Amino acid sequence: MLGTGLLQGLAxxxxxxxxxxxxxxxxxxxxxxxERTKLPEAYRNFPFLVSESGDDPMGTLRCVACxxxxxxxxxxxxxxxxxxxxxxxxxGKMQVYPAVFDIDTxxxxxxxxxxxxxxFDAIKMDQVFEIAATDRFxxxxxxxxxxxxxxxxxxxxxxxxxxxxxxxxxxARKAAAAKAAPKPAAPAQTPAAPSAQAPKPAA
Amino acid sequence: MSLLATTDSSLLERAPLLLRDGLTGFxxxxxxxxxxxxxxxxxxxxxxxxxxxxLTLVERKVLGRVQNRPGPNRTGWFGLLQPFADGIxxxxxxxxxxxxxDPVLHFLAPVAVIAFSFLTFAVIPYGRLLLPVDMDAxxxxxxxxxxxxxxxxxxAGWSSHNKYALFAxxxxxxxxxSYELPLLLSVVPVVLAxxxxxxxxxxxxxxxxxxxxxxxxxxxxxxxxxxFAIFMVSSLAESNRSPFxxxxxxxxxxxxxxxxYSGFKYALFFMAEYFGMCALSGMAxxxxxxxxxxxxxxxxxxxxxxxxxxxxxxxxxxxIWVRATMPRLRIDQLTRLAWKFLxxxxxxxxxxxxxxxxxxxWAGPLQLLRWAVSLALVIVPFLLLGRRLSAGLGARVxxxx
Numbered sequence: 001m002l003g004t005g006l007l008q009g010l011a012x013x014x015x016x017x018x019x020x021x022x023x024x025x026x027x028x029x030x031x032x033x034x035e036r037t038k039l040p041e042a043y044r045n046f047p048f049l050v051s052e053s054g055d056d057p058m059g060t061l062r063c064v065a066c067x068x069x070x071x072x073x074x075x076x077x078x079x080x081x082x083x084x085x086x087x088x089x090x091x092g093k094m095q096v097y098p099a100v101f102d103i104d105t106x107x108x109x110x111x112x113x114x115x116x117x118x119x120f121d122a123i124k125m126d127q128v129f130e131i132a133a134t135d136r137f138x139x140x141x142x143x144x145x146x147x148x149x150x151x152x153x154x155x156x157x158x159x160x161x162x163x164x165x166x167x168x169x170x171x172a173r174k175a176a177a178a179k180a181a182p183k184p185a186a187p188a189q190t191p192a193a194p195s196a197q198a199p200k201p202a203a
Numbered sequence: 204m205s206l207l208a209t210t211d212s213s214l215l216e217r218a219p220l221l222l223r224d225g226l227t228g229f230x231x232x233x234x235x236x237x238x239x240x241x242x243x244x245x246x247x248x249x250x251x252x253x254x255x256x257x258l259t260l261v262e263r264k265v266l267g268r269v270q271n272r273p274g275p276n277r278t279g280w281f282g283l284l285q286p287f288a289d290g291i292x293x294x295x296x297x298x299x300x301x302x303x304x305d306p307v308l309h310f311l312a313p314v315a316v317i318a319f320s321f322l323t324f325a326v327i328p329y330g331r332l333l334l335p336v337d338m339d340a341x342x343x344x345x346x347x348x349x350x351x352x353x354x355x356x357x358x359a360g361w362s363s364h365n366k367y368a369l370f371a372x373x374x375x376x377x378x379x380x381s382y383e384l385p386l387l388l389s390v391v392p393v394v395l396a397x398x399x400x401x402x403x404x405x406x407x408x409x410x411x412x413x414x415x416x417x418x419x420x421x422x423x424x425x426x427x428x429x430x431f432a433i434f435m436v437s438s439l440a441e442s443n444r445s446p447f448x449x450x451x452x453x454x455x456x457x458x459x460x461x462x463x464y465s466g467f468k469y470a471l472f473f474m475a476e477y478f479g480m481c482a483l484s485g486m487a488x489x490x491x492x493x494x495x496x497x498x499x500x501x502x503x504x505x506x507x508x509x510x511x512x513x514x515x516x517x518x519x520x521x522x523i524w525v526r527a528t529m530p531r532l533r534i535d536q537l538t539r540l541a542w543k544f545l546x547x548x549x550x551x552x553x554x555x556x557x558x559x560x561x562x563x564x565w566a567g568p569l570q571l572l573r574w575a576v577s578l579a580l581v582i583v584p585f586l587l588l589g590r591r592l593s594a595g596l597g598a599r600v601x602x603x604x
Contacts, residue, residue, distance in 0.1 A: 002589030006529065013269045013528040020268045029272045 044125030054150035062122035308362030330508030371459030388549035392556030406494030
């Protein structure tokens, strides 16, 4: 009969109207600035640099300024300058470090390729989305001080990935130590040591 | 302002008049008359202005709840200040007049639309003693004034010099003229039954109760229920409300006749739409729902204007409910519904009302026959015409997609 469909539709909207007052399953809105939903672990937006300790982020950056990410980055939003001197890295090996490491988040397209290609697990994807800036050039250009975040933070936002990375790094360090003990001259002969230290399964 | 100035009305009933007399009582005769008229206008503007403001808020809240979200809740307590924030925003916006537009008509259109829609409030009886202007042919006046808003909408579309605005204005004219007919045809039976063309007369005809509890409202008769339904559907179309909001179908026409309007002129059109909705709802209350009469004799101690407001708000929330539910019609579906369904039904309903009036003296078992024939006259055409309207219209099959 003509009109029954209209009545059915009206019943649906009435149920929604009443249900939104007493059924939390229907009423799913989060009052954003006051309430926050937990972001899913796989959520990502812009990269950050992992440092081993939060107290001395610049001294314990995992990054060795190999510039692979800079070369791979499709929109070319990464700019790296290598340091002239060397500093001991997380494994105690002398390495160059990034004197300048800039990421232009206005250009970054969150593709995660820098993370995929990094042999040192030094760059990971962050979850900070409230990055609105009043200056679209300087405000969105993040330097290495702004990018560096401790490993604890990485564990907090991506627990599964971080545990896996830590496990890999520990086993690599053990292997390196075992290798270094019987043959002290070995590391000097192999220039490609860093990638051998942290073998990464092809992602 | 008083039509049935009865001495037995309670203090609450007379409160608005006492307030008015307290304000203007000291003035001499003619000045007092003018001041009283002014007070009526100011009171109507204030009441319906505020009603408009909070109706937009209620509408947004209800639409939100229907879509399972809270609606505006940031401005003030529960978003109660939202209408004022919107008003301030509208006032501070730049008023843009397109270079090619006709500046005089472009300016006049919102003024005319608000003026005509406001005129219609003059003849609605809001309470036993509250009828701003008592005319012999106030129903005629009401529909004359409310159909003049069509002119203003076309004025807006034409003067904007914009293809979308003009398309929308054409559509608005087609729609409003189509629905004017069932709207008026559904009012004719009321005039026929009440024997009066004045709103006060129609309300007076609906006083009293049958068996002490069934009010003599027109909606409780077969022809009255049908006419009420036709009236409400047509008034949805007349006030450009969803599902008949074709003149501002944003997916096709940007904002329709409002495309070239900004700032407070836009707000005036918006206000006129809500005023039209309120006026038509008020008219529906007057014509079919017993006006300001209480539903039960025991409830008569509540002032009549409260009953009128309750009925008005119920109808307005019905408008909002329909808007939250129905998708918009296409222009051909819209006109087909008017000409092939509502107009024939309204004409048949005229016959039903005539039969109902003629069979008034029937008593005893003939009463049953009277009800049966009237109900059949309402339901059978509805079923037959409904079947014809949707004949051959199944789910659409996309052959080449």
